[in-house]
Amino acid sequence: MATRTTPPGPGPGIPAPVHDAQAIVRMTGIVVEFPGVRALQGVDLVLRAGEVHALLGENGAGKSTLIRALTGVRPPDAGQIEVDGRPVAIHGPAQAQALGISTVYQEVNLCPNLSVAENIMLGREPRRAGGIDWRRMRRQAAEVLGRLNVDIDPASPLSAHSIAVQQLVAIARAMQVDARVLILDEPTSSLDADEVAELFRVMRGLREDGVAILFVTHFLEQVDEIADRITVLRNGARVGERRTSEMTRLELVSMMIGRELAVLEDIAQDAESREEAAARSGDGSAPTPFVRAIGLGRRGSIEPFDLDVYPGEVVGLAGLLGSGRSELARLLFGADHADSGTLEVDGAPVRLRTPRAAIGERIAFSSENRKAEGLVEDLTVRENIVLGLQAARGWARRVPQRKQDELTAHYIEALGIRPANPEALVRNLSGGNQQKVLLARWLATAPRLLILDEPTRGIDVGAKAEIQKLVHDLALEGMSVVFISAELDEVLRLSNRIAVLRDRRKVAEIVNGPDVTARDVLELIASGGQE
Amino acid sequence: MRSLTRSNVFWPLIALVALLAVNVAARPGFLGVRMQDGHLYGSIIDILRNTSPILLVAIGMTLVIATRGIDLSVGALVAIAGAVACTQIAASPSPGSAATVLIAIGTAVLVCLVLGVWNGFLVSVVGIQPIIATLILMTAGRGIAMLVTGGQITTVNSPLYKSIGAGYLLTLPVSAIIAGVVLAATALLTRRTALGTLVESVGINPEASRLAGVRARSIIWTVYVFSALCAAIAGILISSNVTAADANNNGLWIELDAILAVVIGGTSLMGGKFSLTGTLIGAFIIETLRITVISLGIAPEVNLVFKAVVVILVCLLQSPVVQRRFRARRRAVAQEHGEAVEVVA
Numbered sequence: 001m002a003t004r005t006t007p008p009g010p011g012p013g014i015p016a017p018v019h020d021a022q023a024i025v026r027m028t029g030i031v032v033e034f035p036g037v038r039a040l041q042g043v044d045l046v047l048r049a050g051e052v053h054a055l056l057g058e059n060g061a062g063k064s065t066l067i068r069a070l071t072g073v074r075p076p077d078a079g080q081i082e083v084d085g086r087p088v089a090i091h092g093p094a095q096a097q098a099l100g101i102s103t104v105y106q107e108v109n110l111c112p113n114l115s116v117a118e119n120i121m122l123g124r125e126p127r128r129a130g131g132i133d134w135r136r137m138r139r140q141a142a143e144v145l146g147r148l149n150v151d152i153d154p155a156s157p158l159s160a161h162s163i164a165v166q167q168l169v170a171i172a173r174a175m176q177v178d179a180r181v182l183i184l185d186e187p188t189s190s191l192d193a194d195e196v197a198e199l200f201r202v203m204r205g206l207r208e209d210g211v212a213i214l215f216v217t218h219f220l221e222q223v224d225e226i227a228d229r230i231t232v233l234r235n236g237a238r239v240g241e242r243r244t245s246e247m248t249r250l251e252l253v254s255m256m257i258g259r260e261l262a263v264l265e266d267i268a269q270d271a272e273s274r275e276e277a278a279a280r281s282g283d284g285s286a287p288t289p290f291v292r293a294i295g296l297g298r299r300g301s302i303e304p305f306d307l308d309v310y311p312g313e314v315v316g317l318a319g320l321l322g323s324g325r326s327e328l329a330r331l332l333f334g335a336d337h338a339d340s341g342t343l344e345v346d347g348a349p350v351r352l353r354t355p356r357a358a359i360g361e362r363i364a365f366s367s368e369n370r371k372a373e374g375l376v377e378d379l380t381v382r383e384n385i386v387l388g389l390q391a392a393r394g395w396a397r398r399v400p401q402r403k404q405d406e407l408t409a410h411y412i413e414a415l416g417i418r419p420a421n422p423e424a425l426v427r428n429l430s431g432g433n434q435q436k437v438l439l440a441r442w443l444a445t446a447p448r449l450l451i452l453d454e455p456t457r458g459i460d461v462g463a464k465a466e467i468q469k470l471v472h473d474l475a476l477e478g479m480s481v482v483f484i485s486a487e488l489d490e491v492l493r494l495s496n497r498i499a500v501l502r503d504r505r506k507v508a509e510i511v512n513g514p515d516v517t518a519r520d521v522l523e524l525i526a527s528g529g530q531e
Numbered sequence: 532m533r534s535l536t537r538s539n540v541f542w543p544l545i546a547l548v549a550l551l552a553v554n555v556a557a558r559p560g561f562l563g564v565r566m567q568d569g570h571l572y573g574s575i576i577d578i579l580r581n582t583s584p585i586l587l588v589a590i591g592m593t594l595v596i597a598t599r600g601i602d603l604s605v606g607a608l609v610a611i612a613g614a615v616a617c618t619q620i621a622a623s624p625s626p627g628s629a630a631t632v633l634i635a636i637g638t639a640v641l642v643c644l645v646l647g648v649w650n651g652f653l654v655s656v657v658g659i660q661p662i663i664a665t666l667i668l669m670t671a672g673r674g675i676a677m678l679v680t681g682g683q684i685t686t687v688n689s690p691l692y693k694s695i696g697a698g699y700l701l702t703l704p705v706s707a708i709i710a711g712v713v714l715a716a717t718a719l720l721t722r723r724t725a726l727g728t729l730v731e732s733v734g735i736n737p738e739a740s741r742l743a744g745v746r747a748r749s750i751i752w753t754v755y756v757f758s759a760l761c762a763a764i765a766g767i768l769i770s771s772n773v774t775a776a777d778a779n780n781n782g783l784w785i786e787l788d789a790i791l792a793v794v795i796g797g798t799s800l801m802g803g804k805f806s807l808t809g810t811l812i813g814a815f816i817i818e819t820l821r822i823t824v825i826s827l828g829i830a831p832e833v834n835l836v837f838k839a840v841v842v843i844l845v846c847l848l849q850s851p852v853v854q855r856r857f858r859a860r861r862r863a864v865a866q867e868h869g870e871a872v873e874v875v876a
Binding site for chain 2: 359392399
């Protein structure tokens with residue numbers, strides 16, 4: 001299956017593979033297709049012995065799909081995988097493991113109620129006389145832990161240890177089978193600085209032993225620190241592979257975000273409305289901000305930040321995935337509880353304990369996670385649009401049927417929702433139309449602040465432009481908007497001010513204008529606001 | 532016709548009609564109804580009366596299941612309601628007076644409401660899985676009922692109380708009228724207000740509902756209280772019908788019958804869209820099933836096997852695998868007929 005459509009020779013544009021003595025795994029022209037989507041379109045990846053190889057890319061770039069192709073969870077539809085120079089077809093994780101490829105996933109996939117040794121040896125317990133040889137099992141577990149320099153008691157229950165140590169146990173489990181290739185899928189996303197250092201120490205040890213490590217992360221600093229080589233994916237294609245030492249941070253960021261710098265700088269700027277907006281925005285001309293966050297923060301989620309949003313202003317949040325964009329938005333909406341700082345609405349401090357309280361202050365939040373946190377997919381377009389308004393009124397005062405029909409008809413017309421059928425199930429709509437339904441839900445509640453987290457992700461170009469236009473018009477009508485997007489040109493086009501985030505911290509804030517370019521913002525992201 | 536066959540209650544309705552047909556074939560007079568002693572009389576009337584407690588419990592269960600929950604404690608609540616009402620009437624010097632009966636019913640309902648608040652608290656505030664949270668009262672509840680009755684089967688001699696479960700009003704069984712009124716009131720309450728939609732919304736996607744400003748917690752809490760209320764009424768009907776409170780046997784396994792009625796009626800255990808009409812038909816199917824086994828002269832133990840077969844069939848039909856097959860088939864058929872498929876890419 002996996003090699004069925006492999007071309008006989010090197011495909012066009014793919015240089016003939018130079019024999020590389022160090023290469024353990026060589027993936028060439030990997031294609032993975034899902035119904036209607038080409039998740040990977042001919043991606044190459046080479047993993048070499050004794051090297052940490054970072055795999056980078058925004059959400060949906062294809063990182064997980066590539067890992068699944070390599071571990072056999074979802075074999076590729078085309079392309080070739082070679083291990084030690086021999087083509088192989090990997091049809092399942094067990095087969096991958098037999099080839100020396102082990103994976104540690106983001107969530108620790110272990111059994112907290114079993115002991116450390118049991119977790120490491122699960123499924124390959126040493127046996128004796130029909131039973132498990134417990135002593136040998138503990139000894140073997142201790143050996144592999146010792147190899148990683150992890151000093152814990154193999155007999156202790158796993159749940160007694162921190163997430164970081166559990167992560168190390170997962171690595172020990174992966175290494176116990178003498179893995180030569182170790183895949184670490186975002187291992188650091190829930191670790192603090194000390195724990196990351198501990199993990200890196202273990203990774204360096206493995207590298208010295210000649211293990212090839214594939215390291216998926218969103219934290220650029222960590223890439224600088226540990227990775228020897230970087231592959232960047234975007235929209236299912238490989239943008240490039242570089243040595244870390246040969247690459248500046250700025251190049252890396254622009255590779256990930258997607259536009260070549262020159263193209264980004266060329267984006268036509270809506271200068272007129274920009275100046276108009278600048279006049280409206282926080283130059284002292286506006287009286288009080290609608291929303292003001294002072295030192296608002298939440299431990300493990302986002303460092304305390306200050307942010308003002310004035311009426312009629314669009315504040316863009318720029319930063320890479322995992323930089324704290326969504327976390328900031330969730331605090332403004334009360335979806336998460338802040339554990340420090342205060343939030344003022346119209347100059348008066350408020351405590352937003354629930355989203356409901358935020359809606360009471362006329363703040364609306366459209367989550368980046370449309371399906372899980374936005375839509376109620378088995379309800380109709382009408383029910384989804386009316387839901388926010390209905391929730392605010394309480395169950396007893398049903399929005400009258402005629403008003404529901406009017407509202408739905410209005411937004412179907414105004415936002416161009418297709419199919420224009422109020423009784424269609426939202427499940428059956430395309431991504432762009434689902435997003436419009438979600439926008440309609442919030443617009444129906446007449447918010448004063450609309451927080452949009454990635455409202456244009458995964459939708460087609462036409463719908464994207466329509467939503468951008470809508471945001472622009474809403475701000476002209478006096479609504480405040482906080483606009484989050486991974487696409488920098490979108491943020492630049494719409495925002496009056498841009499807050500730059502990095503590594504869960506707000507690092508800079510700039511007033512947008514004709515002379516602000518994508519390059520400026522990229523540099524801020526890359527430098528972390530420090531000149 | 533097409534809209535009829537696509538309706539959620541189509542297959543349950545067919546099943547009910549088939550069961551009735553089997554009975555008519557076995558006993559041609561099965562559907563006959565005549566007047567006797569000033570009220571209607573016949574197998575159908577028996578089914579109406581005997582279905583009432585299951586239906587009542589199933590109405591409450593429908594809303595609980597719509598929120599992705601389950602309430603296992605209803606059988607125990609049935610026993611508690613009967614125990615509280617019967618011991619009060621039995622202890623009263625005038626068991627036949629309206630005041631005594633009303634106070635007894637009021638107390639029974641109140642006790643069950645408190646227990647419903649407890650269930651709802653465990654599920655919505657403490658966040659215990661519904662099956663475990665309500666298992667607590669399922670186990671402990673019969674003990675509570677036992678304490679109330681002092682371990683005895685408490686019989687009552689109150690014609691007024693007996694008339695609730697066994698009496699007739701306007702030629703129809705009082706219990707059927709009560710169940711009908713509760714069903715109609717619930718339908719009005721959920722469909723004329725926004726409660727039904729909000730319950731479904733919480734059941735389909737709790738987090739999205741919370742972020743949309745829905746009071747998910749209060750709604751979940753409320754459905755458990757409502758379920759307890761329905762169980763209390765059912766408990767009063769059952770104990771009144773047999774004029775006794777039997778802590779061990781009143782409402783035994785009724786929670787399973789109720790869950791089955793809800794599921795047969797097309798409300799998925801995954802939560803979301805619910806159908807009270809479906810629940811009504813489901814409750815009738817379960818009672819008719821029981822009657823069928825008896826009227827065909829089959830040993831009652833086969834009843835359980837029958838139920839098992841029905842449960843298996845329903846679960847199979849609802850399973851994701853079978854549903855996908857059905858959808859694929861329907862789409863294939865639709866395309867053959869050159870119809871537009873209602874899926875927009």
